[in-house]
Amino acid sequence: MSAATNAVLTAVLGSEGGEAFQPPGPESFELPPVFEIGSLEITKPMLLLAFSVPLIVGFFWAASRKQAVVPSKLQFAGEYVYGFVRNSIARDLVGSQYFIKFVPFLFTIFTFVLVNNYFSLVPFLQFPSFSRFSFAIPLALLVWVVYNACGVYKHGFFGYLKHVCVPPGVSGVILLLIIPLEFLSTILVRPATLALRLFANMFAGHLLLILFATGAAFLIFDSGNPWYAPVGVLSFILGILVSFLEVLVLFLQAYVFTLLTAMYIGGALSDEH
Amino acid sequence: MEISGSMNMIGYGLAAIGPGIGIGLIFAAYINGVARQPEAQSRLQSIAILGFALAEALAIIGIALAFVL
Numbered sequence: 001m002s003a004a005t006n007a008v009l010t011a012v013l014g015s016e017g018g019e020a021f022q023p024p025g026p027e028s029f030e031l032p033p034v035f036e037i038g039s040l041e042i043t044k045p046m047l048l049l050a051f052s053v054p055l056i057v058g059f060f061w062a063a064s065r066k067q068a069v070v071p072s073k074l075q076f077a078g079e080y081v082y083g084f085v086r087n088s089i090a091r092d093l094v095g096s097q098y099f100i101k102f103v104p105f106l107f108t109i110f111t112f113v114l115v116n117n118y119f120s121l122v123p124f125l126q127f128p129s130f131s132r133f134s135f136a137i138p139l140a141l142l143v144w145v146v147y148n149a150c151g152v153y154k155h156g157f158f159g160y161l162k163h164v165c166v167p168p169g170v171s172g173v174i175l176l177l178i179i180p181l182e183f184l185s186t187i188l189v190r191p192a193t194l195a196l197r198l199f200a201n202m203f204a205g206h207l208l209l210i211l212f213a214t215g216a217a218f219l220i221f222d223s224g225n226p227w228y229a230p231v232g233v234l235s236f237i238l239g240i241l242v243s244f245l246e247v248l249v250l251f252l253q254a255y256v257f258t259l260l261t262a263m264y265i266g267g268a269l270s271d272e273h
Numbered sequence: 274m275e276i277s278g279s280m281n282m283i284g285y286g287l288a289a290i291g292p293g294i295g296i297g298l299i300f301a302a303y304i305n306g307v308a309r310q311p312e313a314q315s316r317l318q319s320i321a322i323l324g325f326a327l328a329e330a331l332a333i334i335g336i337a338l339a340f341v342l
Contacts, residue, residue, distance in 0.1 A: 020275065026340060092315050193330040200336045259322050 024210040093262035114254035131202035140195035151268030212239030285339035292332035
């Protein structure tokens, strides 16, 4: 590269003025502990996770406290969420025969994931708990245990294995190929993708918000080149737009998580074809 | 100016094209189906979400590997 191009590049990019921009990465999610009990470090996502429980319980307790035929606004909101999970997730996907037993489980999962996701956009909290992978794993394992236990309860252990691994209408040599694939996809890949989907969406969404926010701050204040400021403002506006996208994504991930849970339970309970 | 970062992310960007197209096709078919027969929506929705979950699994495995490898 010639000296002239270098000079132009320096003038345009202002690399001499400010210090280098540090892009956010996975390390942005490793927050310092808020406080420690003995050797146990209590971090922000742990506190948020614990905080979400009294929040949910409090809301639905308040919503169901004064039950009336003509519901108050609060009761209506509570019943709307319950009705949504019960009718459009549980009844449609678990099947009308068994769904009522699973409504509490699905409802708990839905509200728990939803509230923890929306912590991402609440000012000062601003951290989705499930953007730490270790928080998503136990939830997915719980779902894994529940749907497999349902299948074993309904069909018996070997009956369930047959139900999972042997699709109806397949016979002969192709079974050699189908059985390992079906086993892999139903027993092993399902919990992994369930946990990873929730984690990756929360992680990527929050990373995007951090990137736009810190990028805007850097371009406006620290880049050492006043011509960067408009781009910084653009980055800031884009950050706001991405927040609106996040409102949708956060709900969608809670919905998809619950939907897939219901679908897996429904699949395990379904009759032999 | 120095640009630093992981080449993995470029690979992940390329790899995400496939699931992106797949998810687009799934929801295009879903919208088509609902437009033709609105009363089939609840039945089609679960199938569409299942297909979406399966196609998205590829993108998710991709992002996990992009960070891990």
